Amino acid sequence: MLAPFSLFSKFSKKFFSSFFFFFLLSFQCNLCSKDLSYEASIKIDKIAREIVSKMTDEEKAGQVIHVAIPGKEINKDAIKEIETIKPGGIILFGLNMGSANEISKLNSDLQVEARKNNLLPLFISADQEGGRVIRVKEGVTLFPGAMSIGQTGKKEYSHAVGFLTSYQLNNLGINVVFAPSLDINNNPDNPVINTRSYGSDLDTVSIMGSEYEIGARQGGALPVIKHFPGHGDTNVDSHLGLPVIQKSLEEISEFELIPFQKSIQGGAKAVMSAHIVFPKIDPDFPATLSPKILRNILREKFQFSGIVFTDAMEMHAISKNYKDVKRGNIAILAGADIILMTSHGETTLEYYNMVLDGIKNNEFKQGEINLLDEAVVRQVKLKIEMGLFSGLDPVYNIQDELVLKYIYENKKAREEKFKKYELDGIEELNKKISLESIRSYKEKFIPIKEENLQDYYFLIRNKRLAKFLNQKKVRFLSKKSLKKISRKSKGLKLVFDSNEQNDINKIARLLKKANVSECIILHYGSPFLNFKAIPNKKVLFSFSPTPMSLSALVEKSIGGKEDILPANLIFKDEALMKDIKYDVIKLKENKKS
Template sequence: MIRRFLFVSLLLLGFLTILYYVSSYQQDLQANSLDGYLEFQAKEIVNKMSPEELSGQVIHVSIPGKTLDQTAEKEIEEILPGGIILFGINLGTKEEISNLNLELQKKSMEFSKLPLLISVDQEGGRVLRVRDGVTQFPGAMALGQTKNSDYAYKVGFVTSYQLRKLGLNFVFAPDLDINNNPDNPVINTRSMGSTPEMVSIAGIGYEKGARIGGAIPTIKHFPGHGDTNVDSHLGLPKIDKTLEELEKMELIPFQESIQQGAEVVMSAHIVYPKLDPDFPATLSSKILKGVLREKMGFKGVIITDAMEMDAIDKHYKDKDPGVLAILAGADILLMTSWGKTTRDMKNQILTAYKNGIFQKGERDFLKEAVYRQILLKLKHGIVYEFSSKKSESKEKLSDLEIKEIDFFQNQIAQREKNFSEIFSPNLNTEISRASIVSFPSLFDPSSVKTEETIFSVRGKEFETALEEKNIPNVNYSKIPLLVKQNKFKRIVAVTFSQLELDLVAKLAKRHSNLEVVALHYGSPFLKLNTLPNLKILFSFSPTLESKKALLYSVLERKSTIPVVDLILKGENEKTASQQP
């Protein structure tokens, strides 16, 4: 009897196990069949495209205004671009942005039968293109200083969600450059930090949140733009590091983000002579294919930084840089102009294609680039969004078409649910306050008493905040007279520039018996004086909430403010780690 019971039990267990694996297999099959169907669609679309369509799809262009004017319409009709990048000149109210994007998509569907990737630089902090309809979060460096990946995830998700609601489906963030060179003129506070760990914590959190938010995120600028003192908009930077050195620093955040599922990488216009002595990363097969694709295993979309930047335009213009970039492994050529410049680029690609430059054996590198971009549009529901399938009855659709529709409808519903759970009116305030740090040592705000403090601030946000609390705002020139009254223990001043920081440092030297606190919302990568009675509080961001967080730190905050964790310029060029 016992043996029979054991036999039946084992048989039942085996049957349940089989059911489990069959069920798991069916789920995997369903997932794979949808992926396979999207891949099939991408291949089918690419194989039907003419050389003119293929050559246009790899180019993303810009337009001159806030409406679909004749110039913008002509750009879409003649280039047949895969995407459009929008800047401040294109972005007005949220209604204007939504209307513009809808008109752009309609025009693209009319001429190319494909929707656009519509992109924007929306990093937060000092890089905010969209001012209406999107929360103005602090920038990357502020996020990094919180050392909280959950904050980064929420900022990435909310920003991405709100952009997609406006019709912006492609965001050029997060920046995974490690700002380990305090003289860097272009990355600066756009970086999450000065170490691989800090950049990875915030950067990966942001990318993962943004990826499910609706606007496709882009990790940039591969293989790293942090350790340079040249702006690639204005020159051709060089980073003289070996691959082994890059693997111990610059490549770490990129590798970790790729392993976590990042789908788009932006290349850097920087020469790495020990990897490729002849070409910057954007034009280098050794870097984009050899390092990024083969060594690091990246299978997604590679987009170039703007091809008109001086690093490319002044040094490689006569070498067909667009052709070189595609051959190197890039899938999208980002252009920030329209008219002759974009037409010249398309002619460059089209001529090369007709001459067989992109064909090697059975491979067609131009088609491969277009395939990856179209698959990205399919996977993120951008093709579905403008598909006629949505309005057709299910009786006319195949099982896979129905599955595709159900998948994206569920995805949209889940996105809405996630937003309602993640976003709150206080989220920006909470993160902005958590990002405030002190230099060169801890700052205890509990010792600040307003009646013992001279406040000298400039700027509407700061002035209004003091007025609301009935705190006098003193003109800078009158501070010495008040100090003579011997009833004050502290001076609090707002700074943004090197000049303002220097003036505050002079105050600290002149009044060594007083504590002087600078509320600094500009770049921290300035010459910082290390006086015993001087403290600098950093927000790394000029947003309204960041400015309010600085004042909050001296007026209401009770907990100690931590020390900044960055490589900074100190007095006599000391770094933060060398400060007392």
């Protein structure tokens, strides 16, 4: 068969002239809509279908699979993966991230390698939610995460963070951002979502999530709303097990589904599925593999015509429970477009062969419709719409002026918007959000006055937080010294820092025999922990470990001009909590996607 780009591989002088004439005219076009017009949409659909019709079965199989690669630069393993799998996209993790220049070069080299193999331009993605889920640390602003933004109550902050995150990633060659999370964290025992959610209530998540998605879409990279139909009301991490939520369609329609519905109505173009079983809706499969959820609810009920990513298929919810079925093919048949992998080599090859066999055996045909072809078409359409095919490269160029005008107008609009944020100060915005997000546990907190600071002893493990506190000239104390003074002193005033339950357990053990009149905890992890054993506690939350969030914790707690208000969240009921055991249990650190 012909390679997919043979249609666009020949250019004439006439085209180059008309292209530049049109490009110059675009500067004077003030009436162009930034939304995709009906005419442009029809043309993009036609171009995409023509491209897909020229693709081989092997190219189609690869297009619906996104893979990971090793290292900070393209190497023989990455090249082999591109040659063998012919992937539609590549997901990057922390191990792939170097300096801003290194990230840009890696992404450019990946696109060049795809071009060498006559493949479509790649979707290059990353989890960059902010807060505790940050892959890219250079060349971008390290914003706090969703829960921090949710606590501010200001949707303009969410919009701005979405736009700037997307814009900065896109400038580095990352054109897909796996955010925002539209999961409502109404289960305080949720081990994996917690601070990745905008909050525990429907309105906060709906409004903030929708604004982030709109802002991110305008920023140039493709935002992916997740984890459909909702991962907030579970106490199981789908990376490690298979969560089950015993709710009916009617119940989730009144709660979990609403943020997704609002965002889709607002124009969202990409969704990620959840590896969760809803037995009252589909007793056989988790959402990722369920036509009752992806096709009946997402595609038909919500009229969603964008692309659907699976969550990572190596996660135990899928890999340990559905290893004996063609899980990749089932996902496509259920309504997914992209099988997301977080590995390379043997596992991705298994999925590639699985899909290719499905094509050869006509598994994806339903009447006159080929579901795999439609999945590829949807992906190609978005790549065209986002401008991944544009430029003067003869392989990638799309010649339609209406489409080019749409792409140019969007680029022009986002450049102008970024300049406004830049003028106002992006780090200043980050500081504002971080300061305004600080909240307390259940009761308002009156900041420590500067003149009373010497009444407190600080036991701080986080080096960056200690650096910020050192600027306040606080009195630091070691564990060994605490044991000595606790025998002699009464009514100690102590300040600790913490990130996880293990830290709280250690603090509780340290204070078991101490006489403490006040114990302040500067906490930058999940707020849904058991603080019961801490005597006379006052807990402050930043919901985020970023440098600006840690600085904000210090600024608000010491010499702050305003009382810190309680967090608007559903906490665990201390009356129902079990006492903390003093033998410290090491908690596992989970990968997030």
